[in-house]
Amino acid sequence: MSREKRLIVLSLLTGIGLMLLKFLAYFLTDSNAIFSDAAESIVNVVASSFALYSIYLSARPKDQNHPYGHGKVEFFSIFVEGGLIFIAGSIILIKAIYAILYPSEISNIEEGLWLILSTAIINFGVGEYLKRRGSQLRSLTIEADGKHLQIDAISSIGLIAGLYLMKVTKMSWIDTALSAGLGIYILWSGYKMLRKSISGLMDESDEAVLQEVVDVLGKTRKHDWIDVHNMRIQRYGRELHVDCHLTLPKYYTLTKVHDVISDFEDNLNNQLDMSTELFIHADPCMPECCHYCTMKDCPIRAEEFSKHIEWTSENLPKNMKHFREN
Numbered sequence: 627m628s629r630e631k632r633l634i635v636l637s638l639l640t641g642i643g644l645m646l647l648k649f650l651a652y653f654l655t656d657s658n659a660i661f662s663d664a665a666e667s668i669v670n671v672v673a674s675s676f677a678l679y680s681i682y683l684s685a686r687p688k689d690q691n692h693p694y695g696h697g698k699v700e701f702f703s704i705f706v707e708g709g710l711i712f713i714a715g716s717i718i719l720i721k722a723i724y725a726i727l728y729p730s731e732i733s734n735i736e737e738g739l740w741l742i743l744s745t746a747i748i749n750f751g752v753g754e755y756l757k758r759r760g761s762q763l764r765s766l767t768i769e770a771d772g773k774h775l776q777i778d779a780i781s782s783i784g785l786i787a788g789l790y791l792m793k794v795t796k797m798s799w800i801d802t803a804l805s806a807g808l809g810i811y812i813l814w815s816g817y818k819m820l821r822k823s824i825s826g827l828m829d830e831s832d833e834a835v836l837q838e839v840v841d842v843l844g845k846t847r848k849h850d851w852i853d854v855h856n857m858r859i860q861r862y863g864r865e866l867h868v869d870c871h872l873t874l875p876k877y878y879t880l881t882k883v884h885d886v887i888s889d890f891e892d893n894l895n896n897q898l899d900m901s902t903e904l905f906i907h908a909d910p911c912m913p914e915c916c917h918y919c920t921m922k923d924c925p926i927r928a929e930e931f932s933k934h935i936e937w938t939s940e941n942l943p944k945n946m947k948h949f950r951e952n
Contacts, residue, residue: 628681629759630681630763630767630768631678631681631682633756633759633760633768634674634677634681634768634771635678636752637670637674637677637768637771637775638671638675640749640752641667641670641671641674641775642671644670645664645667645668645670647741647745648660648664648667648741648742648745649667651664651737651741651742652664654733654734654737654738654741655733655734655735655737655738656733657738657789659785659788659789659802659804660742660785662718662785662809662812663742663745663778663782663785665714665718666714666781666808666812667745667778668714669707669711669713669714670774670775672710673707673710673771673774676703676707677707680699680700680703680767681767700765700766701766703766703767703770704766705819705820705823707770707771707774707819708817708820709820711774711777711812711815711816711819712813712816712817713816714812715809715810715811715812715814715815715816716809716813718808718812719806719809719810719813735792735793738789739789739790739793742782742785742786742789743782745779745782746783746786747779749778749779749782750775750776750779750780753775753778755772756769756771756772756775757769757772757773760772773819774819777812781808781812784804784807784808784811785804788800788804788807789804792804833939835861835866836857836859836942836943838898839857839859839866839868839898840937840938842893842894843893844937845897846893848886849920849921850874850878851872851874852875852918852921853909853915853918853947854870854871854872854937855871855941855944855946855947856869856870856871856943856945856946857869857942857943858870865903866898866900866901866902867902867903867904868903868904868905869905869907870942871908871909872887872890872906872908872909873910873915873947874886874909874910874911875924876910876912876926877925883908887904887906887908912947913929914947916928916929916931917930917931918931918932918933918934918935918948935948
């Protein structure tokens with residue numbers, strides 16, 4: 627079993643155990659707020675189950691029907707998880723409104739609080755571990771699952787504080803107010819996850835990944851890499867697909883151009899901890915490039931070097947050579 631699968635199985639088993647504990651706390655107390663927390667745990671279990679499938683699918687090799695691989699399923703996994711969270715938040719709000727109209731007696735608050743506290747501690751610890759490992763493994767699915775568990779833990783801590791206040795003050799309406807507040811918080815968390823998944827499915831630019839690629843190119847920049855522009859990056863799970871235009875000396879032979887492009891690709895793959903596939907369009911240099919070209923002993927130089935152009939996340943994606951910059 628792969629590392630990713632083991633982590634998701636850990637999340638799934640944790641979710642099942644904590645869900646049972648939360649429903650036990652609900653049956654002991656008949657608290658609407660605790661029911662809200664338990665209802666979200668159902669989402670954790672379903673989401674982790676789908677995440678396990680998405681990890682399996684994203685690990686499959688490229689095939690004729692999926693030439694870019696299956697990594698995009700991770701964004702779909704986040705979409706499903708965010709959608710389920712959103713639905714859970716809606717159900718919790720409906721239950722809170724029902725409790726306002728038809729209030730019920732709450733009992734065994736202290737026992738329920740201890741059970742919820744234990745689930746919060748476990749959820750936060752496992753969530754932090756999944757987030758850290760997901761970031762190391764470049765797995766959006768595992769990272770999202772860890773964030774989800776921590777959202778659950780934070781909402782449980784708020785629930786504990788509110789129920790304790792209700793126990794001290796004897797104000798039973800606090801339970802319903804907590805339930806409604808948790809519902810709104812869960813809805814907002816679900817919306818943010820949906821937003822992230824949609825941006826990934828629509829190939830929205832990932833500024834953090836773009837900056838990482840730019841930093842690598844800046845550190846490994848060679849004299850004959852005269853200009854890089856029109857850079858576009860797509861993320862498919864743990865793989866990056868990079869398109870760009872690379873300006874090279876126009877007197878290079880086809881064999882030399884091939885060697886330089888291979889070196890360009892190797893630099894990215896050796897420096898990044900993600901597998902990178904590049905599609906590079908080679909441009910011949912123009913006289914206008916001379917003033918920022920650092921090639922030594924160039925036989926066709928039209929003017930002296932006068933300006934170093936820094937490669938940044940702002941200028942590399944532009945579809946224009948840098949000599950057009952002001």
